[in-house]
Amino acid sequence: MGFCLWCSQAFQPQIGFRSFFSIDVHTGFCPICYKQLQPIDERECCRVCGRDLRLLDSRYVEGSVCRDCSRWEESEWQGLLTKNRSLYVYNDFLKEVVKAFKFQGDVALVHGFKTDVLQMYKKHFRNAAIVPVPLSFERLAERGFNQSEHIASLLDQPVYHGLIRAIHENKQSKKGRKERITHRENPFTANQKLKERLEGQSVLLIDDIYTTGATIRMAAQALLSFKPKEISALTLARGA
Ligand SMILES: [Zn+2]
Ligand SMILES: [Zn+2]
Known part of the structure; x- marks a missing residue:
């Protein structure tokens, strides 16, 4: 029981x-x-960002890729992210759970995702070096924990703090997508102390939510100095 x-x-x-x-x-x-969790059917998801293509209007789908990803792949960010896979659609139920987990500090909730996170990891990302996306010092001080680390810890594998988040960004949600991406300095830098451990490896970034893909790509970009074999991401939810 x-x-x-x-x-x-x-x-x-x-x-x-x-x-x-x-x-x-x-x-x-x-x-x-x-x-109440809505798992994303991998057979029906965008090859790059892992979003459920059935939930998109067909105008926003180009073959097996969503339009956001084809835009990414036409830009200077092309090929940077091999793929993101999210476990679930970011539906109302998951929003409530994430809110309690992330903003109300109910960290035990993360264990509810363990089986699915492990299964996804074993299926797609086995042997990749696990790097949680860090919070800025200010955000970490405010929250007391980094949700990405808690998710990463579910994998029972070594976790590498391969990234440092130096800049505290202001909340930019009022700006448009393009503005957010082009006018943002990359807040991440690679943690050079782990260069030898991470050089030439496949890297798996861990975060809670993939929304525009900008955060994950900036994190990936910061890791390029490690000449990674490839960079992928595993996230709990694929936001709309
Ligand atoms: Zn229940
Ligand atoms: Zn996509």
């Missing part, structure tokens, strides 16, 4: 078919809460 991390109801954890051989048990969210 477990207690749901979200609704606190007691429930019998569901045991996945592989659990006979491995720990593959949904211990975090009860089945009713878990069902």
